[in-house]
Amino acid sequence: MAGFAGRLARCWYSGFLRSPLQVPALGLHVGGPAMQTSQKDFNNAVSQLKLLKEDPGNEVKLKLYALYKQATEGPCNVPKPGMLDFINKTKWDAWNALGSLSKEAARQNYVDLVSKLSASSESPSPEAPAADKKQPESDSLVVTSGDGITTIRLNRPTKKNALTTQMYHDIIAALQAASKDESPITVLTGSGDYFCSGNDLTNFTSLPAGGPEEMARSSAVLLRDFVNCFIDFPKPLVAVVNGPAVGISVTILGLFDVVYATDRATFHTPFSHLGQSPEGCSSYTFPKIMGSSKAAEMLLFGKKLTAQEACAQGLVTEVFPDSTFQKEVWARLKAYSKLPPNAMRISKQIIRDREKEKLHAVNAEESNVLRERWLSDECMNAIASFLSRKSKL
Numbered sequence: 001m002a003g004f005a006g007r008l009a010r011c012w013y014s015g016f017l018r019s020p021l022q023v024p025a026l027g028l029h030v031g032g033p034a035m036q037t038s039q040k041d042f043n044n045a046v047s048q049l050k051l052l053k054e055d056p057g058n059e060v061k062l063k064l065y066a067l068y069k070q071a072t073e074g075p076c077n078v079p080k081p082g083m084l085d086f087i088n089k090t091k092w093d094a095w096n097a098l099g100s101l102s103k104e105a106a107r108q109n110y111v112d113l114v115s116k117l118s119a120s121s122e123s124p125s126p127e128a129p130a131a132d133k134k135q136p137e138s139d140s141l142v143v144t145s146g147d148g149i150t151t152i153r154l155n156r157p158t159k160k161n162a163l164t165t166q167m168y169h170d171i172i173a174a175l176q177a178a179s180k181d182e183s184p185i186t187v188l189t190g191s192g193d194y195f196c197s198g199n200d201l202t203n204f205t206s207l208p209a210g211g212p213e214e215m216a217r218s219s220a221v222l223l224r225d226f227v228n229c230f231i232d233f234p235k236p237l238v239a240v241v242n243g244p245a246v247g248i249s250v251t252i253l254g255l256f257d258v259v260y261a262t263d264r265a266t267f268h269t270p271f272s273h274l275g276q277s278p279e280g281c282s283s284y285t286f287p288k289i290m291g292s293s294k295a296a297e298m299l300l301f302g303k304k305l306t307a308q309e310a311c312a313q314g315l316v317t318e319v320f321p322d323s324t325f326q327k328e329v330w331a332r333l334k335a336y337s338k339l340p341p342n343a344m345r346i347s348k349q350i351i352r353d354r355e356k357e358k359l360h361a362v363n364a365e366e367s368n369v370l371r372e373r374w375l376s377d378e379c380m381n382a383i384a385s386f387l388s389r390k391s392k393l
């Protein structure tokens with residue numbers, strides 16, 4: 001297992017090794033207005049960078065590093081690190097790739113890049129009901145209430161809303177709070193172009209002192225607690241699926257009361273590709289919802305469904321054109337939220353309660369199986385492969 005930790009760590013570095021030239025849509029200056037940037041603007045940008053809410057990713061961090069060095073020290077003037085010194089060699093390559101770019105131009109490019117990153121991390125969320133912030137939340141999860149709806153929004157758009165360990169904890173807390181608040185309806189949705197890309201695969205790279213076994217054990221406990229919150233949620237729970245959904249963000253949909261999706265959404269559970277197995281009670285809910293052979297195609301073979309297909313198979317309640325999705329869905333939910341809240345709760349109870357015991361048992365079993373799976377070579381290799389950017393879904 002120690003070998004696995006090393007392998008993952010190496011793969012993380014390989015992610016860092018992606019070419020600095022692959023930084024799309026970050027048009028860089030080579031002269032002209034560059035001369036306008038003062039040292040003060042540059043220093044401000046250095047400070048501003050520390051305030052970014054989202055990690056900008058390795059490629060951008062590498063670019064920032066190279067521009068900083070060029071702006072402060074000029075063209076690369078230190079010896080190239082050895083082949084096996086992966087990180088320093090990567091940084092050296094990025095700096096060296098800037099060639100003879102002047103210090104002023106590098107400063108300007110640095111300032112422009114930081115300003116773009118700051119602007120995108122502050123861009124407002126798409127349409128949603130007028131809402132007040134409910135509680136202190138981590139940057140990656142935003143919880144608001146308004147118009148009779150509590151909205152839990154996954155807010156990590158640059159990572160396609162992949163779920164970090166902290167986000168699982170925050171969602172549990174948000175659901176517990178929402179179950180007791182005044183809003184008749186609770187919604188889960190995402191910021192940006194994705195609903196959610198599933199479990200953040202880097203969760204498995206920060207090994208605790210107890211090693212991979214401890215990581216697998218604590219992840220299984222967290223997974224079980226997370227899914228239990230959805231099983232036990234007492235009020236109408238609605239998913240507003242604003243874009244593609246992957247992995248655990250698909251499987252838990254079987255535990256929602258209503259699922260609205262944009263026609264841009266897709267539904268994908270690539271468990272076998274990842275050497276993993278189903279969670280979110282999908283081994284039970286999916287065959288019930290769509291029949292065992294359709295469920296097998298998704299859960300065993302990772303067939304990706306379009307929104308229309310998912311609707312035809314009963315996983316999605318209704319599909320809306322992307323252009324009117326937010327407007328139509330929120331208008332409808334606002335109207336539903338005016339229905340008598342106790343009647344809705346009691347109706348949900350009657351529909352769901354007789355299944356709860358079964359669902360808890362399924363959840364416990366799925367979490368236990370996954371605990372083993374996470375330690376398998378198949379799973380480790382798949383995660384390592386994603387982290388080294390050799391594979392994507």
Ligand SMILES: CCCCC/C=C/CC(=O)SCCNC(=O)CCNC(=O)[C@H](O)C(C)(C)COP(=O)(O)OP(=O)(O)OC[C@H]1O[C@@H](n2cnc3c(N)ncnc32)[C@H](O)[C@@H]1OP(=O)(O)O
Pocket residue numbers: 056057058059158159160162163165168197198199200201202203219220222223246247248249270271274276279386391392393
């Ligand atoms: C408590 C533990 C519970 C565990 C429960 C288990 C759950 C199982 C699952 O959820 S399985 C599903 C896991 N998810 C995936 O395998 C998705 C992996 N991601 C991708 O294949 C692609 O990123 C994509 C298809 C979702 C999107 O591709 P696209 O080309 O459009 O975008 P990028 O790949 O460039 O993504 C942008 C940045 O986001 C990072 N990212 C996206 N998804 C994840 C993820 N799941 N984990 C970690 N990071 C993710 C991606 O690496 C890019 O980051 P970068 O800009 O720093 O490179």
